[in-house]
Amino acid sequence: MRATELSELSAFAAVARHKSFRRAGEERGVTASAISHAVLNLEERIGIRLLNRTTRSVSLTEAGALLQSHLDPAFGEITSALDALNRFRHTPFGRVKLNVPNSIAPFVIGWIIGPLLQKNPNLELEISATDRLVDIVQEGFDAGIRFGERVAEGMIAVRIKPRLRLVVVGSPGYFERRPVPLTPHDLKRHLCIQNMFPSGARYPWEFERDGQAITFQPTGPLSLDDHELMTQAALDGVALAYVWENRVEKFIASGELIRVLDDWCQPEEPLYLYYPSRRHMSAGFRALVDAIKA
Template structure:
């Protein structure tokens, strides 16, 4: 098989995974038009339409489904063969793509990246930080990081550190005009910044103490989907914020923010590095797993 033909098949396989020419191009490091051109060449060569295309979506034809069912195992075998060469190298190589929630990324992998890349100079680490719920298989990631209750069923999950919690903070200036809440029920008398997912959905502030759980849904005038912006709004005296404790630690220690309801704020579910079961795991990905486990 010629290199051009193999490249066309690889381009088609990427589109089949992502159902998107743009995402397939990002994975392969080329433009969406280059991927589209490669797939068109493949279709012309085999004389069969493999993809259905509209302005909004891409889907596989029956012939495309048949082809990808044969290509996936074949590409897996090739990846395994190439990875077997790692025994002749000093360090792992290649790209590893990881998805991590933006709000907790610095606390989870920030201290891992430097030592990992220093130890493995041929490794390329691509980290996508977003609080959007991501299908790591569909979007071409090797692994993701989530709290336990959000890990997709059927995934291999490795528990990692740290275990963190969300806390309630406000500025000293804010508390000059309002008393500090002693229980979550008293939050109704406060201005509270609403927490949003990237989808726009709001999520409640969760509390627990002595077996009693309280779920509070803020109704304040400000809604944000970024914890840094929540921190800044709290520092500016806009209202109370519900943010990850490591993000607020320095401001609390310096007196710029005041933490309240400490005994009601409990640790979240454990964090996990999760990934699909696979027959061939690259040496680069194994290095990432080892680094996360050691951390």
């Protein structure tokens, strides 16, 4: 097989995974038009349409789906074969792609990036921080970080630190206008920010003490999916916020925010680094896993 044919098949495989020429181009480091041109050349060469294209979407034809079903394991074997060669290298190299929730990324992996890249100058990290629920296999990531209950079945999961918890905070100015809540039931008389997932779904504030679990769903006028904005709104005295403790520690220490219901706020489920089963783990990926575990 010629190099151009392999390149065209690889371009098609990327489009088939992402259902997008733009995202396929981003994965391969080329323009969307270059990806489109490569797929068109492939279709013309074999005389079969592989993709249905509209101005808004890309989908596989029956022939395209058949080709993808054969290409995915084939390219997986090629990647594993190349990764296996890393055992003969002393220095990790190449690109490693990691997905991590945006709301916890700074205090989960922020501290490892500098030392890891300084120790391994030939390593390239690509970190996508988003609270959107991501299929790491479909979107081309080597690994992801999630809480235990959200790890997909069939993944290798490695427990990592820290163990995080969500806390309730408000500004001194806010508490000049309203009494400090003593139990989660008191929150019904307060302005509370609604926490959203990127999908728009709201998630409740959860509390537990002495075996008693209480779930509270805020109904306030402000809904946010970003913990930075939640923190700023709390600092401004707009409402109470339910945010990661690590994010607001400095404001609690300075007195700009007051933590309430502390004895009701329990540690979250443990965090896990997870990834698909691989017969050969690249030296670069191994270096990332070791750094996070350490």
